[in-house]
Amino acid sequence: xxxxxLLLALSAACCLGFGFVLQQDAARRAPLGDFLSLxxxxxxxxxxxxxxxxxxxxxxxxxxxxxxSYGEVSLVEPLLATNLLFxxxxxxxxxxxxxxxxxxxxxxxxxxxVAGFLVAGQPHGGRAEVGPLRHWLVIGVVVGLAMLLTAxxxxxxxxxxPALLALAAGLLYGLQDALTRLSGQRFGEGGWPALLGSWQxxxxxxxxxxxxxLVQSAFETGTLRMSLPALTAAQxxxxxxxxxxxxxxxxxxxxxxxxxxxxxxxxIVAGIVLLSRHPAMPSGPAETREKVLVHS
Numbered sequence: 001x002x003x004x005x006l007l008l009a010l011s012a013a014c015c016l017g018f019g020f021v022l023q024q025d026a027a028r029r030a031p032l033g034d035f036l037s038l039x040x041x042x043x044x045x046x047x048x049x050x051x052x053x054x055x056x057x058x059x060x061x062x063x064x065x066x067x068x069s070y071g072e073v074s075l076v077e078p079l080l081a082t083n084l085l086f087x088x089x090x091x092x093x094x095x096x097x098x099x100x101x102x103x104x105x106x107x108x109x110x111x112x113x114v115a116g117f118l119v120a121g122q123p124h125g126g127r128a129e130v131g132p133l134r135h136w137l138v139i140g141v142v143v144g145l146a147m148l149l150t151a152x153x154x155x156x157x158x159x160x161x162p163a164l165l166a167l168a169a170g171l172l173y174g175l176q177d178a179l180t181r182l183s184g185q186r187f188g189e190g191g192w193p194a195l196l197g198s199w200q201x202x203x204x205x206x207x208x209x210x211x212x213x214l215v216q217s218a219f220e221t222g223t224l225r226m227s228l229p230a231l232t233a234a235q236x237x238x239x240x241x242x243x244x245x246x247x248x249x250x251x252x253x254x255x256x257x258x259x260x261x262x263x264x265x266x267x268i269v270a271g272i273v274l275l276s277r278h279p280a281m282p283s284g285p286a287e288t289r290e291k292v293l294v295h296s
Contacts, residue, residue: 120260162222174238
């Protein structure tokens with residue numbers, strides 16, 4: 001693994017983690033009548049703390065795009081999943097909570113899962129020799145699943161809705177990372193004319209906007225514990241699926257390698273769950289927000 005890719009991906013994860021904490025702190029105070037609406041972004045854009053969080057997230061996305069330009073999606077995505085560690089570090093500084101056994105266990109599971117997946121899978125680039133059918137099939141499955149999760153979240157807004165919206169956003173962000181890599185390839189092959197003439201760059205923008213609305217709606221209706229772990233777990237899984245599905249990424253496929261990859265992914269998810277339940281992760285106001293949701 002390139003040191004450049006490692007530093008860029010971890011720097012991106014740091015910016016994303018800090019940005020998510022700041023965004024959620026602002027979004028949970030927004031009116032619930034803006035649920036799953038662009039009006040939510042118009043309300044939040046007037047909040048300095050939210051703008052600071054967006055600035056951190058944009059910086060993270062830029063650094064992540066640079067990491068994707070040097071490394072495969074299947075390599076970068078697990079590293080981006082460490083954003084939860086940085087989110088927890090900021091939350092711990094704000095709350096003063098110690099890590100304790102649960103925090104350290106979650107940290108080692110997450111870090112060990114990332115390392116185990118990378119060592120077992122040894123992600124490396126290859127030539128994407130897939131037809132348009134498989135290409136669009138993978139994209140359709142990811143987008144379709146995100147739409148189904150969003151539709152179900154609208155019916156369970158204050159219970160499982162935040163987690164479902166975060167899962168949907170994570171799927172879209174994983175697909176966005178894959179299209180970002182394709183956009184970088186187009187730019188490298190033909191410069192700005194090739195980039196602006198490709199559909200992938202516009203797909204990146206559309207997915208980014210849709211994911212942003214979903215994430216802010218998740219932050220608005222639930223605590224960070226309910227949304228960020230789901231977002232953090234879904235994005236690398238979708239990114240790895242897209243990388244292997246149509247970008248030509250290669251993973252080791254021997255029995256021991258597959259077992260190590262599966263164990264690494266399970267450890268990542270388990271670590272995320274443990275960290276999400278740690279007291280250092282903000283849980284928001286104690287009382288349930290009793291607001292009337294306005295149907296669009």
